[in-house]
Amino acid sequence: ITVGDKITTGDRITDGDSRYRNQRSAAVVFRVQSPSLVHGLAGYFDAVLYGDVQLSIRPDTHTEAMHSWFPMYFPIKQPMTVNPADQLTVHMWRRSSETRTWYEWAVESSSGLDSSSLIHNINAHEYWIGH
DSSP: OEEEEEEEEEEEEOOOOGGGGGOEEEEEEEOOOOOOOEEEEEEEEEEEEEEEEEOSTTTOOTTTTTOOOOEEEEEEEEEEOOOTTOOOEEEEEEEEEEEEEEEEEEEEEEEEOOBBBBOBGGSSSSSOOOO
């Protein structure tokens, strides 16, 4: 999918418990520009630290000789058909417990065909980053 306009919203999830200080959530809406079958999402890291000091693993801005971070693939169990002008909404949650950090994700399409995925990786069922 080639991304057109995108709208990003995000919230920090806290309940007063410091164990959950790194939990986050966000929803991003993409406008689809060409017919596609979506099998998953690619996640990249890109940060401007100060002025022109940048760290990135995005293919178009990759920091030279940086090998400590890698892209992440977020598969969806049932591929989704999307069409031009559809909106694709991606929901991401960064969760943590005393022993793990993990991501959960879901995808929704305005197309009405295969219009939403399940929430994937609930409670780190398949993937996690251990402590």
